[in-house]
Amino acid sequence: MSEISKAYDPGAVEERRYADWIKRGCFSANPASPKPAFSIVIPPPNVTGVLTLGHVLNNTLQDILARRARQQGKEVLWLPGTDHAGIATQTVVERQLRKEEHKTRRDLGREEFLKRVWTWKEKHGGIIIKQLKRLGCSCDWDRERFTMDADYSRQVQDVFVRLYEKGLIYRGKRMVNWCPASQTALSDEEVIMKPTKGKLYVMRYEVAEEPGTFLEIATTRPETLMGDTAVAVHPEDPRYQHLIGKHAVRPFPRAKIPIVADTHIDMTFGTGVLKVTPAHDKADFEIGQRHGLEVLDVLNPDGTLNALAGPEFAGMERFAARDAAAAKLAEMGLLVREEDYENNVGFSERADVPIEPRLSEQWFLRYPQVPAAREAVASGKIRFVPERWARIYEHWMTNIQDWCISRQLWWGHRIPVWYRKDDSAVMHVGLEAPADAENWRQDEDVLDTWFSSWLWPFATMDDATRAKFYSTNDLVTGPDIIFFWVARMIMAGLEFTGEIPFQNVFFTSIIRDLKGRKMSKSLGNSPDPLDLMAKYGADGLRFGLMRIAPHGQDVRFDEHQIKEGRNFANKLWNAARFREMQGASPATKPLAEHTLSPYSLAVLVAFDAMHAAYRQALDNFHFHEAAAVLYEFFWNTYCDWYVEASKAEMTEGGTAAEGVRAVMDHILSGYLQLLHPFMPHITEELWERLGFAQGEGREALILFAALPAEDSLPWMAEEEKAKSAQAVQAIYDAVRAVRVLRAEFKVPAHTECVLHLARSGDFTNFDLGVFRSLAKASKILEMEAQAPAQKMPHVLTALGAIYLELEIDVEAERARLLAEMAKIDTEIAKVDTKLADTSFTQGAPPQVIAAFQKRGDEWRTKRAKLESVLASL
């Protein structure tokens, strides 16, 4: 065994361990395996993406699930891949093109541009895959998929054709969300409503039939008034009833537009008069439909105004046009006033610019399997964790709207529809172009990226893989894509495989900064996980993050927490070093054959309890709880107490030392295994260094080692275990009490002292070697009676009354004891008040009352003892 360095250096170890796993093919899933299957598909990150803390959290959780499943003897498939991310990727490449060649994608043409995107993808894409490897993710990398892979693409198009044939996909001219920056339609989910400060412009239109009469109209968007084709009032509004059927004058371009009545108008809002712009507002469009109004589109796809807006506005950017229109109204004396106003404006999620409602020809999907998909979650067949997301899902599913699936992009799955060149009304929908291809032209649009993502759990698998691993077990994802992705996958799974795509969905926390803000590039509050890994190690990052990621709550990220993760790795490392310094393992003799001290029994009992708590936590996806019990047990129970106690035991040598080594090996090996899913690299390293690895092949790795039993002492009665644990606890409490006493009387920590002890009955024959050592006592003088030989500071413990040999100021000690008694009196008074309360004694259950009585008795006993000590001073 090589010498272990003093401080753990994760860099080299992590890289080496990961490379070894890969070399041995540890992560590849075998569909022919007889072992039970466990599978997860990764939420495919954007191919343009770089690792964020969100990814670290998400993928660490998946890795924990996957690694634990391997330990449980399952055949594990964690299927990785990336998403082509239509808009994001196309934007990146276009930006590069503009910067480096001063060209747009149209300059290159579709074919050439797509070539560039692929080149870009080969060169820069998938950085995130390397980063996931750095994190230690145990994905089956040989199965890495990309949503634009040939076979995947074919499945996407096939699904389109099938849904079309079923009548669920249709083409129509409807109001859609238009992003003027990306110049494509978007789905409702890609629009984010943001409260936005603006102005409310109150203007007036003259009534054509009644010159001199004006209608006051409030609007936030005067730049679209050129597209007004009516003015609307509520049919029952007494102020305007007489005007219904007459006309208003649109000032520019000057035109007479009808005054219509529509119940959509809110009489209480503004002036109760609405200008109707059917081409640029969803509600207006509907009013237009009801009244047969002309649709006058005054905007270009890029958000500038077009010729219909009139020569002075044509070509003007929409927000410049807003000011210009307002100015022109003012000039014409038609602007009554402007008010500051805040309203909700829809923004494009990707480009972060206000979207335009726009009438255009698009493809839509009527979702399949909606009732079944709702039922799957409602019935618990698919379990959402935390559960409350099920309600959000249910709510969305009940209000589900048709999905606009076409995008005016080039990067993506091209819509498998062809139109006859001589008659575009003739359509062919299929995987291939018609035989006389030259007479047809394919639809220019591509499909929404999510239209491919929703097939991910099964489209990534071949038949054999599917047979073994589908449907998958767990999905780990962020709640922000519950509609984008999770809900749609459920529907697609049911529609195309007849099965649910996964059984459990764990929704992760969202990571925020210390101020509670979402991590974002523009805020610059998002630390680079690679930097964090360089500083603290992948294991440190993983463990630190797991400890602060609560169940279903948002996380406030604090680098201190990651530092703690690193410190913990170091602690583990040094505990292993300590074990190594104690010499070789006592062969393979089972624990039962060793002489085990009460301290050893107690730590084994604590280990088992921790193991049970850990299992229960992980079974319920309570990752942070599992991390907490792991941390607490190791640092506190094992290192601070057991290892320290063992130092005293081992100085005795012989069978005692042998027993301690065996117990340490038992605990360290079991512990490394439990910790392995959280900190894979260091645990694998120590597993080998401490000699726990058996054999040469994969089975030598901690990765595949079978988990230890939850009962380390199966031959021993529970009662006996509890007795040891209790006795050891009493010793430790006594140690603590002496330490407090020493601190109070300023006995330096390294100075040995003499203790006088009057043992209590339970400890008559208990070996006090460990106690003496931990209490830093040079010797312990046993006393028969309670009375002290000298006037000494004193403390009462379950072990017995302990006196610290020290010349003391009697008055000071008396004062100390009186103060302690006063505290006890308060406690006694509390209990007595409680017990004197008849409503309590009559209302509370007997065992509660008994507990209070017992507590009171304990305090009284303690007080009596102190009283006798006081008397002897």
Place this chain on the structure above:
RNA sequence: GCGCGGUUAGCUCAGCGGUAGAGCGAUUCGUUUACACCGAAUGGGUCGGGGGUUCGAUCCCCUCACCGCGCACCA
């Protein structure tokens, strides 16, 4: 407007009917032979406010405030 979370020690968070917990930070001590990425000890909280249910509420109910997030609407 409707709904969902949250509000516990300086910070990050557990606990969720029967004496308020952890880690970090703070303070004081400590080069005791694994670890200063360490050890020992100490201090620190009317569990957001107000009502209610209960013998008893941080925990259950109502209400208010603030923070965050959905959904809907906005001329």
